[in-house]
Amino acid sequence: MNMTAQDDGYITADGRKIGPVMMEMKNITLRFGGVKAITDISFDIREGEIRAIIGPNGAGKSSMLNVISGFYVPQEGEVWYKGAKRPPMKPFQVARQGIARTFQNIALFEGMSVLDNVMTGRLNYMKTNMFQQGLWFGKAQREEVENRESVEKIIDFLEIQSIRKTPVSRLPYGLKKRVELARALAAEPTLLLLDEPMAGMNVEEKEDMSRFILDVNDEFGTTIALIEHDMGVVMDLSDRVVVMDYGKKIGDGSPDEVRNNQDVIDAYLGVAHD
Amino acid sequence: MPEQFYWGLEAAFNGLMTGVLYALVALGFVLIYKASGIFNYAQGVMALFAAMTLVGIMEGQVPFSHLINATFGTEVHHFGWHLPAVLGILLTVGVMILFAWVVQKVVFKHLIGQEPIILFMATIGLAYFMEGLGDLMWGSDIKTLKVGLPQGTNMWLDETTYRLFGYGFFINNLDIVATVIAIALVAALVMFSQYTKQGRAMRAVADDHQAALSVGINLNFIWVLVWSLAGFVALVAGVMWGASSGVQFSLSLIALKALPVLMLGGFTSIPGAIVGGLIIGVGEKLFEFIVGPMVGGATENWFAYVLALIFLVFRPQGLFGDKIIERV
Ligand SMILES: Nc1ncnc2c1ncn2[C@@H]1O[C@H](COP(=O)(O)OP(=O)(O)OP(=O)(O)O)[C@@H](O)[C@H]1O
Ligand SMILES: [Mg+2]
Numbered sequence: 001m002n003m004t005a006q007d008d009g010y011i012t013a014d015g016r017k018i019g020p021v022m023m024e025m026k027n028i029t030l031r032f033g034g035v036k037a038i039t040d041i042s043f044d045i046r047e048g049e050i051r052a053i054i055g056p057n058g059a060g061k062s063s064m065l066n067v068i069s070g071f072y073v074p075q076e077g078e079v080w081y082k083g084a085k086r087p088p089m090k091p092f093q094v095a096r097q098g099i100a101r102t103f104q105n106i107a108l109f110e111g112m113s114v115l116d117n118v119m120t121g122r123l124n125y126m127k128t129n130m131f132q133q134g135l136w137f138g139k140a141q142r143e144e145v146e147n148r149e150s151v152e153k154i155i156d157f158l159e160i161q162s163i164r165k166t167p168v169s170r171l172p173y174g175l176k177k178r179v180e181l182a183r184a185l186a187a188e189p190t191l192l193l194l195d196e197p198m199a200g201m202n203v204e205e206k207e208d209m210s211r212f213i214l215d216v217n218d219e220f221g222t223t224i225a226l227i228e229h230d231m232g233v234v235m236d237l238s239d240r241v242v243v244m245d246y247g248k249k250i251g252d253g254s255p256d257e258v259r260n261n262q263d264v265i266d267a268y269l270g271v272a273h274d
Numbered sequence: 275m276p277e278q279f280y281w282g283l284e285a286a287f288n289g290l291m292t293g294v295l296y297a298l299v300a301l302g303f304v305l306i307y308k309a310s311g312i313f314n315y316a317q318g319v320m321a322l323f324a325a326m327t328l329v330g331i332m333e334g335q336v337p338f339s340h341l342i343n344a345t346f347g348t349e350v351h352h353f354g355w356h357l358p359a360v361l362g363i364l365l366t367v368g369v370m371i372l373f374a375w376v377v378q379k380v381v382f383k384h385l386i387g388q389e390p391i392i393l394f395m396a397t398i399g400l401a402y403f404m405e406g407l408g409d410l411m412w413g414s415d416i417k418t419l420k421v422g423l424p425q426g427t428n429m430w431l432d433e434t435t436y437r438l439f440g441y442g443f444f445i446n447n448l449d450i451v452a453t454v455i456a457i458a459l460v461a462a463l464v465m466f467s468q469y470t471k472q473g474r475a476m477r478a479v480a481d482d483h484q485a486a487l488s489v490g491i492n493l494n495f496i497w498v499l500v501w502s503l504a505g506f507v508a509l510v511a512g513v514m515w516g517a518s519s520g521v522q523f524s525l526s527l528i529a530l531k532a533l534p535v536l537m538l539g540g541f542t543s544i545p546g547a548i549v550g551g552l553i554i555g556v557g558e559k560l561f562e563f564i565v566g567p568m569v570g571g572a573t574e575n576w577f578a579y580v581l582a583l584i585f586l587v588f589r590p591q592g593l594f595g596d597k598i599i600e601r602v
Pocket of ligand 1: 032035036037055056057058059060061062063064104
C-alpha cells in the first residue's frame, strides 16, 4: 500500500479510491486545567478513508474526536476542513457542515422511539417553516415523506426494521449503538466519527458492526474516523491508523506499519503482536 | 336530586376556570423545565408583566413615562391612541419574544452547566427584576383589561339547565371562553411539538443536550424558543386572569399555586400540568364547598399544598412525570 502524501490520493490494496486530504489537524493541544489531554498532535483524514485512532485508556482519543466535532475547543492548534481553516465553531455548527458522530457512552433520545431518534438526524434537511409544517401544507408534507423514505432506507440498511417503533430505552446496549449509528447516517454526513462503536459487544455483534462500517464507506463513500480498542477489528477495517499514548502521537501509518512500530509495541506490550 | 348536589356541581364548574389558569402557568413551567432544566420562578411574574404590557400597549401608554418625566421635566403619559385587542396581543407577543431573547442572551447563556439551584436563584432575581420593570414601564396601579372577552353569566346555560333539571347553573361566560382557549392553546402546542422541525428539535433538547448538539440543533435558539412559548402561555394566562380580576400584583401569586399543580402533574409532563391544574382548581372549590363550612372556611389557601404533600409522599414523580429510578 502506498502511503506517501500524493495530494490527490491513492488506491488501496482492495481497489478503493482514497481522495485528497479532507480534514487536517495541525498541532492540536488540549488541556483540562493541569491535565494535558492532547499534546501537539497533527494528522490528517483523507476523503473516502477509514481512519482509526487507537491507544490505551486515557490516551486522549475521545478528546481528539471531541475536538473534531467541536465539543472541545483546543487551546492551541488549527483545524482545517475541506481546504479551509475552520474558525471556532459550536458542535451544532460542525454538525451542519456534514460531520456526524456517535458517542462512547451513547447519547440517544431515550424517551423517543428508534424511528424518531433516526428522524432527528434529518432535522437539518427540513426546510419549510414552522407555520407551513404546523398546517401541514403540501410542501411540508412532501418534505416529510422524503425524509421518512431516506430514514427507512437507513433503517433497512442497518437491519433494525423490527425495532422501528420500540422506545430506545428498552433496547440492549448493542442495538443502541446501532441506532446511534443510524441517526448519524441519517444526516448523510461527509465525515462520520465513531467513538468505540463496538465497545461492549459480543463477537457476532462486532462482526455485524464491522460489516456495516465497511458498507457505509463503500456504498455511500462516507469518510470514517473511528476509535476502537479491538486490534483485530482495527487492522481489518482501517486504511490508516493514528496511535496515541498519554496525549501524544506515537505512531501514524498503515495497519502494518503501526503494528511493527516499536513505540506502539511498547505502549501496548504485546497486544500488537497478537 | 338534592339542591346540595347542584351547588356542589356548580362549585366544581367554577373551579374549572381557576384550574385552567393554574394549568396554564404550570404549562409555562413545564416547557422551560423540560428543555433546559431551569425551574422558572418568574413564570407568574411573566404573566403579570405580559398582561400589563398588553394593557399599556392597547391604551397607548408611554412606557417609562414616570422615569422620562422625572428626568426631562416633561409631561408625557399617552400616545393618544387606542389599539384593537388583536394588534395589542400581536405586539405583546413580540415583546415577550424579545424578552425571551434578552433573558437567554444576558442571563442563562452565561450560566450553562451550572447547578440547578443557581439557575433557580437566577430566576428569582429575574422575577423581582421583572416586577420592578413592569411597574417602571407601565405604573403600579391596578389596570382593567378589556380585550372583548364575554363577561357575565351564560343565560342560555342557566335557562337550559333550569328546564332540564329544575336548577339553573350559574356559569360565567368568561370561564367557558377561557376553557375553550386553553384547550385550543394546548392542542396547538402539542401539534407544534409533534409535527414541526422546531418542535422536534425542542423535544430532542428536552431529552438529551449532547445528542441534540450532535445532530446540529442550536441549543440557544431552542431555549429562546421555549422562553418565548412560555411567555406566550403567560400572556394567555395573564389576559384571562386580568379580564376577570383586573391586572394587579396578585396575578403573579398564582405562580405559587402552580407549584402544587406541578407536584401533582409532574414537572416534565404537559398533560400532567393540565390535569393537575384542573384537579387543584376544581378540588379546592369542592373542598371548600363540602369541608369549608365545618372548619370555618378559607380552605382554598392550603388545600392545594396539602394535596401536593400527600402526593409527594405516595407518588413523588407526580401523576404523569417520568419515574424516578436512582442509578447506582
Ligand atoms: N471533560 C473533561 N474534563 C476533564 N478532563 C477530561 C475531560 N475529558 C477528558 N479528560 C481527561 O483527558 C484525558 C484523556 O481522556 P479521553 O477520554 O480523551 O481518553 P480516551 O483515549 O478516549 O480513553 P478511553 O479509551 O478510556 O475512552 C484523561 O486524562 C481524561 O481524564
Ligand atoms: Mg474514549
